[in-house]
Amino acid sequence: MATADVTSLIERLEAFEDRVGVRLKSLGAELDPMLDGLVHLNVRGELHPQSGTELPQDVELVIAAYDTSSKIVGTTSRRFEAEGFFGFEIFDETIPIHVNNLKRVRIFPKQAD
Numbered sequence: 001m002a003t004a005d006v007t008s009l010i011e012r013l014e015a016f017e018d019r020v021g022v023r024l025k026s027l028g029a030e031l032d033p034m035l036d037g038l039v040h041l042n043v044r045g046e047l048h049p050q051s052g053t054e055l056p057q058d059v060e061l062v063i064a065a066y067d068t069s070s071k072i073v074g075t076t077s078r079r080f081e082a083e084g085f086f087g088f089e090i091f092d093e094t095i096p097i098h099v100n101n102l103k104r105v106r107i108f109p110k111q112a113d
Contacts, residue, residue: 002033003030003031003032003033004030004031005028005029005030006029006030006031006041006102006105007027007028007029007030009029009102009103009104009105010027010028010029010043010104010105010106010107011104011105011106011107012024012027012107012108013106013107013108016108016109016110017050017108017109018050020056020057020059020109020110020111021049021050021051021055021056021057022047022048022049022050022055022059022109023047023048023049023050024045024046024047024048024061024107024109025045025046025048025088026044026045026046027043027044027045027107028043028044028045029041029042029043029044029105030042031102034096037098038096038097038098039096039097039098039099040094040095040096040097041065041074041094041095041096041097041102041105042092042093042094043063043091043092043093043094043095043105043107044090044091044092044093045090045091045107046088046089046090046091047059047061047080047088047089047091047109048087048088049085049088053086053087054082054085054086055080055081055082055085056082057082057111057112058079058080058081058082058111058112059079059080059082059109059110059111059112060077060078060079060080060109060110060111060112060113061077061078061079061080061091061107061108061109062075062076062077062106062107062108062109062110063075063076063077063078063093063095063105063106063107064105064106065095065097065102065104065105066102066103066104066105066106067099067101067102067103068101068102068103070103073097073098073099073102074095074096074097075095076093076094076095078091078093079112080112
């Protein structure tokens with residue numbers, strides 16, 4: 001089975017982006033079948049400050065995959081530190097999942113602990 005583009009399944013939560021002061025851009029997602037029966041969901045994009053070139057705070061980006069029953073079938077997160085951040089950062093995350101019936105991929109930022 002070939003890699004399948006599932007970018008159309010991405011849901012951004014723009015209210016969360018506004019609250020944290022960031023913007024997600026250039027988002028893409030694909031399913032990549034593995035030999036062991038797993039499917040890898042690969043999600044890529046850019047994290048930008050809403051204004052300026054620096055993050056207002058540390059940010060955690062959460063990615064969750066849902067099946068057609070709206071069950072969460074996989075998650076991952078990535079932390080972006082305000083210190084040393086300049087302009088934008090690229091992320092490329094992989095979530096191993098056991099289903100091909102993916103319904104949506106939700107991506108949202110939150111203030112890091």
